[in-house]
Amino acid sequence: MFSMISDPAYVARANAAFDSAWDAIKLTVEAGSPGERDAQLRLRLFIESYSLVADSERDLTNRAVDRFRKNRVESLWPERAERATDLVAKKQQKGSSLNRV
Numbered sequence: 733m734f735s736m737i738s739d740p741a742y743v744a745r746a747n748a749a750f751d752s753a754w755d756a757i758k759l760t761v762e763a764g765s766p767g768e769r770d771a772q773l774r775l776r777l778f779i780e781s782y783s784l785v786a787d788s789e790r791d792l793t794n795r796a797v798d799r800f801r802k803n804r805v806e807s808l809w810p811e812r813a814e815r816a817t818d819l820v821a822k823k824q825q826k827g828s829s830l831n832r833v
Contacts, residue, residue: 734780746783749792750776756797760804775800 734746753775761771778796786792 734776734783736780737783742783745789745792746779749783749786749789749796750779752789752793753779753796753800756793757800771800774803778803 734743737743737746754772757771757775758768761768775796778799779792782792782795782799786795
């Protein structure tokens with residue numbers, strides 16, 4: 733299922749994170765459609781790419797779901813995705829400047 737992960741503990745965590753993430757996403761995908769298989773493949777890719785940097789199964793799940801949703805918005809509304817990214821960056825800058833006090 734996850735070809736780039738070799739450590740059994742990471743594979744188990746990735747499988748559990750995939751199940752949790754898919755539960756959060758599957759209602760947005762038409763069951764049995766070609767889009768469902770594509771969505772699962774994209775989600776697996778995101779899980780695999782974050783598996784070594786995530787702190788926990790929950791962190792891995794959250795990162796993958798967030799990336800999946802962002803990817804979906806980018807593909808449907810590129811201009812909205814760019815605006816949302818800008819807003820998040822500004823919010824993070826404000827937060828980091830408040831932490832320096």
